[in-house]
Amino acid sequence: MMPGEAIAAAIRARAQRHGPALVGFLTAGFPTRETFAAQLDAVLETCEVVEIGVPFSDPMADGSTVQRASFRAIKGGVTLPWILETLTSRAPHRRPVLLMSYLNPLLHYGLERLPASAARAGVAGFIVPDLPYEEGAELRDALERQGLALVQMVTPVTPAARLERLCREARGFVYAVTMTGTTGKSVEVPASVLEYMDRVRRLASVPVCAGFGIRSRAQVERFAPHVDGVVVGSALVEVLERGEDPRAFLRSLRAD
Secondary structure (H helix, E strand, C coil): CCHHHHHHHHHHHHHHHHCCEEEEEEECCCCCHHHHHHHHHHHHHHCCEEEEECCCCCCCCCCHHHHHHHHHHHHCCCCHHHHHHHHHHHCCCCCCEEEECCHHHHHHHCCCCHHHHHHHCCEEEEECCCCCHHHCHHHHHHHHHCCCEEEEEECCCCCHHHHHHHHHHCCCCEEEECCCCCCCCCCCCCHHHHHHHHHHHHHCCCCEEEECCCCCHHHHHHHHHHCCEEEECHHHHHHHHCCCCHHHHHHHCCCC
């Protein structure tokens, strides 16, 4: 099984037996570089997929929590090369690991050498929120040559034709944003959002995961019949920021 395919397999295995998979997000090197390895282990232990944020100076899709974490990590000297070196020293990982990065750090690293470096680090795929599908062929093709997935994001306002194309071409999973705007805001999960998730799921060739604003078991349970997984980002970063146990928080989001 190729690394990108392992993402979908891990999500489906959980969803088919126990309800939505958890995709846990943490910012690399936050709160400190020294604690990153232990935090990563904790999240790998309790989530089906782990998304590691590459700190960036202009994280336009992120709310204040992830922005704060990103700025602190940058101040602490966290870079994409450091992340890849750290992950390489620990590969293989017990669960699929993705990198969430804006395009600029990837370009600075070099798209020609990024896929092989990521594969050596045990990375299964990437999420690049500021790279439109129409402009992503170079990176997408380079990643696919290493068997890595480029996860696509869709939103409630994605036009129907484009939504169909993104869902058809998706790899790993479809990241279905629950709202317009930035991460971190709590979502009340109105019926219209659930109808949108159902629409995405009908079109998708891979699992569908809801993300942005998910921080409670009640939300996860409401999404459960409509998605294959949920992305837990800002709420998990806040737990790490407070020095609390991420395992306990993540386990609190589901019944088992």
